Each structure stands twice: as C-alpha cells, then as structure tokens.
Amino acid sequence: MPLFYFRICNGDYSGTSGEGFDLADRDAAWTEMSRVCGDLVAGIVRKLKQQSEWRMELLDASRKPVFRIRVLAETLDHSATSTP
Template sequence: MPLYFFRIQNGPYSGACDHGAEFADRDAAWQELTRVCGDLVGSIARRLKPNSEWQMEFLDESKHPVFRIRLTAELVD
C-alpha cells in the first residue's frame, strides 16, 4: 500500500509528519486528507490573519505533494 505524509504550512512556517500512513489507494488518501482538514479548518480560520494562507498537503513516499488544500484570507479593498 502507498505511504503518505501530512505537511502543514502556515505562512512561512512549514512542517511534515515523520510518520507515514498507508492507504489502499489515492481515493482513500484523499478522503483522509479532507476529513482531517475538515476537523481543523474551523480553528485555523479563526486564527488566520488578513492576507495570509494556510495549507495542508499529502506527500508521497518521495515527499512530493500529491494533494493540497489551501485556505486563503484576503483583504479586499
């Protein structure tokens, strides 16, 4: 089974999990990413500053991004 790693980026700060998770296929990996992201997005959005971005990625075994979800806060004039 393919191994995936979470990586979260908040502005200039970025960190990837050292412990991978196995999923049967890409669909199962996507479901997990959206579930975890959905659990976090409320608390993240409440702390997001104007003109900033938060993102969560799933990386493959080579640590290359496979999926990415972004939350962007923009100050619109």
C-alpha cells in the first residue's frame, strides 16, 4: 500500500505529519484527505484572518504534493478597507 503524509500550511507555519498513512491508492487518499479537511474546515474558517491562506496537502512517500485543498480569505473591495 502506498504511504501518504498530510501537510498543513497557515501563514508562516508549515507542518507535516510525522507518521505516514497507508492508503490503498490515490482515490482512497483523496477520499481521506477530503474527509479530514472537512472535519477541520469550520474551526479553521472561524480563525482565518483577512488576506490569509490555509492549505492542506497530501504528500506521497517521497513527500511530494499529490493533492492540495486551499482556503483563501481575500478582501475584494479595497475601497472598503482604505482610510480617507
């Protein structure tokens, strides 16, 4: 079975799981990643600051990214944040 790792990045923080996960294949890896991310996302969004990004990556055994899910907080109306 292929070995996979999770990596979380939030601002300057980046951390990779120490122990790998044996998952049957890439489809099983995507299913597990989306399930874990779904469990975390509500708490993440409540703490997310404007103009920031949170992301979760699933890495293969060589620690190269296979999948990435990003949550991006952007202010699109720049006039609403500028001072007179």
